[in-house]
Amino acid sequence: MRQYHSMPFGAELTGQGTVRFRLWAPGAQQVELCLESQPELTPLAMNPKKEGWFELETEQAGVGSLYYYRIDNEVQVPDPASRFQPQDIHGPSEVVDPTAFAWEDDQWGGRPWEETVIYEAHVGTFTPEGTFRGLETRLDHLVELGITALELMPVADFPGRWDWGYDGVSLFAPDSCYGRPQDLKSLVQAAHSRGLMVFLDVVYNHFGPEGNYLHRYAPDFFTERHQTPWGAAINFDGENAHWVRHFFIHNALFWLQEYRFDGLRLDAVHAIEDDSKRHILEELAETVHRHFGSGRQVHLVLENDNNRTHYLDRKANGKPRWYVAQWNDDIHHALHVLATQETTGYYLDYADQPITHLGRCLSEGFDYQGQRSPYRGGQPRGEPSKTLPPSAFVAFFQNHDQVGNRAFGDRITTLAEPEMVQALTGLLLLSPFPPLLFMGQEWGATQPFPFFCNFGEDLAPSVREGRRREFARFPEFSDPAARERIPDPTAQTTFESAVLDWTQAASATGRKWFDLHQQLLHLRNQFIVPRLAALTNIQGDYKHLSEWALQAHWQLGDGSLLTVLANLGDTPVSLSAPPLGRLLFITSPDLEQALVRGELFPRTVAWFLKGISTTQEDDIEF
Template sequence: MKRAHRMPFGAEVGSDGRTRFRLWAPSAREVTLELESTGECLAMAPVGEGWFERVAAAPAGTRYRLRIDGGLAVPDPASRFNPGDVHGSSEVVDPRAFDWPDTPWHGRPWEEAVIYELHVGTFSPEGTFAGVEARLDYLAGLGVTAVELMPVADFPGRRNWGYDGVLPFAPDATYGRPEDLKRLIAAAHARNLMVFLDVVYNHFGPEGNYLHLYAKPFFTERHQTPWGAAIHFDGEGCQVVRDFFIHNALYWLEEFHLDGLRLDAVHAIVDDSRPHILQALAEAVRRGPGQERHVHLILENDRNQARYLARDSAGRSRWYDAQWNDDVHHAFHVLLTGEKDGYYADYADQPAWYLGRSLTEGFAYQGQASPYRHHAPRGEPSAHLPPSAFVSFLQTHDQVGNRAYGERLVSLAPEQALRAATVAWLLAPSPPLLFMGEEFGAATPFLFFCDFGPELAAAVTRGRRREFARFARFADPEAQAKIPDPNAEETFTRSRLDWACLEQPRHARWLALYRRVLALRHSHVIPRLAATGGHAGTFEVLGASALKGCWTLGDGSRLLLYLNLGPDAVAIDGPPSGRLLIAAPEEAAATLSAGQLPAASAAWFLDEVPA
C-alpha cells in the first residue's frame, strides 16, 4: 500500500522521476534552486501571486537548497526531511517508496482512547522512533490504546521538547528518517494501538525560521502573540498561509497514516475571519481522511471554548473530538500537594468543588471570572457535552516540565492519596492521558531542555530563571542560579526514563496498579461509553477534600465514584449502591459500607441496567 499527500508547495516527485519544486516567496525578486548532488543552480520561474516553480531531474535522495535574491540559501519550508538540521539542505523524499503493511487498519472509536504521551528523545535509551517501536508491546500490555508523540517537526539542535519546530513537514533527523516514523506507526497499528501527533500551529521556533526573509506576508503585525507578530490567518492574502497548515494536518494524517492530531495552545492562534482556521482545518480533515476511518482531533485551549467541541444530531464530533482538560489537573494538584500559587490559585478556595465539576461537567470554569487572569471571564458552558469531549490527566509534559526542577507527582504528593487519585481518574468516563513513566512512578524528572545557538541559548537560560523569580522559593538570585540550564546536555539526559527501576518493588507496585485499573476500564467502563451524551454526570461535595460523582452511561448503567483526598474520614449518606469495582486502599470498601469514606481513599461502584 502506497500513501502520499500531494501539496501545492515543496518538492513533489512525479511519475516520470522528475521533481517539481515550488515555493511561495512573495517578498523575493528571484529564487534559485541549488542541487547539491549535481552542483546545478537552476532559476525558478515566477508563476504569479508570489509563487516560484521549477521541474528538474532530482530523484529521491537529492539534497537541495533555495537561494533567495542571490543571497542566503535556505531550506524548503515544506521539506519532508532535513538531515542536516534546520539550517541545512532539504532532501527530496518520495513517499510512495514506502510500502505500508497496515492496509486493514481503520482506527479505533474515540471512546476507546487511553492515551500515553511521550517524548521520543527521552522515552527510550535510543531516543529514536525505533526506540519507541521497541516498547510498543509494553504499552499495549499496559492497557493504553493510543500513543501520543510530542512534536517531532524539525527543531534546531539535537534536543528540544518539539514546540520550537520550524519545518513542520519534516520529522526531526535526531529521531530518525521519515520511513522510521512510518514503521513505528505501522507497528503500532499491528498491535491495535492508535498514534497521535502533537502539532504546533500558533508559532514557529526562534531559530531556523527563514519565512521572514522571503514571505513577509506569512505573518501580520495586526495581531501580536507571546512570540511576536502572529501567523497571518486572517485578512487579505492569508489563504496561502491557511492552506499551508491545513495541508500540514492532512499530510500527517494521510502520508503517515496517523490516527489523530493534538493542536497545541490554540488560544494563541489569532484569527478574526470566518470560518476560523480551526474550523476550516477540522472540516478539511472530516471531508478527507475522516470519511474513511476513525481520525481524532484534540485541542489544547486555555480559553475553554466549548464551541469547538460541538456534536451533531447523531452525537458525532463536528470539529474536534476533545480538549485537554487542565481544570481536572489543577484541582487534583491542589488537593494532592496543597500548592496554591500561579494558576492553582483559581482552585484553592474550594478544590473539591472544582474537581467535581470538571470531572462531571467538563470545564470547572464555564464563564466565571478567573482571579489568576485578572478576574477576566474564562470558559463556556460545557455540561451539555459528553464526557468524551474532555481528556483528563494527572500529569503531562507541561505540568511536570514547567516546574523549575521537573518534579513528578510521586515526589510531591503522599503516596496513598496519589494512588486514590489515580484510581479515581483512570476509571472516570473521560478519556485518560498518561505521561510517560508515571505508570511506574518514575523518579526521573522531566526538565525543560533545548539546544539553541550560543546567543539565543544564553537568553533562554536567563529567561527561564527570571520566569521563576516571582515564586517565593526562587526570589533569591542564588536559588534561581540552581535551576537547571535548559541548554545543558545533562538537563536532557536527566530527563530520560530509567527503565531499570522497574525491578524495584515500589515501581513494580505502581505499574501493577495502573495495569489493574486500566484492565477494569476496558472490561467495565469502555463497553458502556458509546452513546453517552451530555449532562451525564452530577457531583456532590462531601468535605473540603472529598466528593461523590455519578454518571449515567450510554447503556443506562450508573457509575459512582467516592473520593477523599484529605487527611480525615468523612461521613456518607448510607452505604453505596451497585457492585464494587475497586477500592483504594482495599479496606476502604468495608468502611464505606459502614457509612464512612476514609482519608486518602477512592472507590468505584457500578449500577448495571437490569437484564
C-alpha cells in the same frame, strides 16, 4: 499499500523522471534552486508565477537529492515544506519519495474515540536510544499496560539535538535526531499491528525562534495585527492569508495521510488569532473530516486555555462537528491543589474550595465556564460545557506541560504521598473521561522532566536567563541564588536527566504501580468503555462529603449508574449510606469493611456500578 499526499509546495516527484519544486516567496524578486550533489552546476533559476509563487521542474534532481533555495542572490534557505532535513534545520533539504515505504496495515481503520487511553511520550527521552526505532521496541509494554493510543510530542524538525518539539520550523520533516521518515512510518505501522492508535502533537500557533527563514522571503506568513507570546502572530486573516491557511491545512493532511497517524493534538490554539468569518480551526477540521470521510476514524484534539466549548460541538448523530476533545487543564489543576496544597501561579484559580472545583469538572467537564479568573486579572474564562459528552474532556494529573513547567520538572510522585497518587490514579482511570498518562507514570517514575532545548549560542544565553526570570515572581525563587539552582535548559545534562530509567519499571515498586494501572485499565475496558458510546452529554452530578471529599455519579449510555467516592483529605469521612451497586474498585483492601460501617478512609477512592448483573463471588452489593 503506498501513501502520498500531494501538495502545492515543496519537492514533488512527477513520475516522469523529474522533480517539481515550488516555493511561495511573495517577498522575493528572484529564487534559484541549488543542488548540493551537483555543486559544479550553476543554480537553476525558478520561474516566477502568479501570487508570489516560484516553480521549476527538472530532471537534474531525484530521490535523495539535497537542495537549497537561493533568495535574491543573497541567502540560501531550506525548503519550508521539506519532507526531511538530514543535517538539521539550517542544512539542505532532501527529496523524499513518500511511496517508497510499503504499508502493510491497509486493514487498519482506527478505533472509536470512547476506547481512548492516551500515553504521552517524548521520543528523545522515552528510551535510552531516543529514536523512533527505540520507541518501537517498547510498544508491547504499552499494550500490556492497557494503553490504546500513543501520543507523540512534536517531532517536526527543531534546532539542535534535543528539544521538547514546540520550537519546530520544518513542519513536514520528522527530526533527524529521531530517525528517517521510514523509521517513523515503521513505528506507526508497528503500533497499528498491535491495535494501538498513534496521535501526533502539532504546533500551528508559531514557528521556533531559530531556523525560521520565512520572514526573509514570505513575510506575509506573519501579521503585526495580532501578537502572541512569541511575537507577531501567524497570518490567518490578513493579506495573502489564503496560502498561509493552505500551508497548515496541508500539514495536518500530510501527517494523517503519509504517516497514517490516527489523530492530531493541536497545541495551544488559544494563541491562534483569526478574525476571519470562518476560523482556521474550523476550516482545518472540516477539511480533514471531508478528506478521510468514513474510511478511517481520525480524531482531532485541542489544547485551548480559553475553554471554548463550541469547537467541541456535536452533530445530530453525536459525531464531533470539528474536534472530538480538549485537554482539560481544569481537572489537573484542581487535583494538584488537593494533592499538594500549592496555590501559586495558575493554581490560584483553584485555591478556594478545591473540592468544589473538582466536583464541577467531574459533573460538568470544565470548571471555568465563563466565571472570572483571579490568575488572569479577573478576566472571564470559558464557555458552558455540561451539554457535551464526557468523551470531550481528556483528563490527567500529569503531562509534559504540568511537569515541565515547574522549575525543576517535578513529577507528582515527588510532591505527594504514594497513597495520594494512588487515589488520584484510581479516580482518573475509571472516570468516564478519556484518560491520559505521561510516560513513566505507570511505574511511579520520580525522575524529573525539565524544560530543555539546544538552540545556537546566539540564543542559548537569553533562553537560559529567560527561564530563570520566569520564576522570579514566585516567592521561593525571589532570591537570585535560588534561581541559580534552576536547571539550565540548554545543558545536555538537563536533557539527559529526563531520559526514562527503565530499571525503575522493573523494580518491585515499579511493578506494583504498573499492576495498579493495568488493573484499573482492565476494569475500564470491561465495565466503563462499553457504556460510553451512547452518551450525548455528561449526565453527571456531585455532592460534598467534606472540605476534601466528594461523591460524584454519572448515568452511562445503557442507563447504569457509575459512582465514585473520593476522600483526598487527611481525616476519615462519615457516610450516611454507601452507594448502591457493584463495588468495582477500592484503593485499600481495608476500605471494604469501612464502607460497610459508613466510613471513607483518608486518601482513598471507591467506585461503584449499579444496573449490571453480577455472578462473581467477590462482588460486593451494598
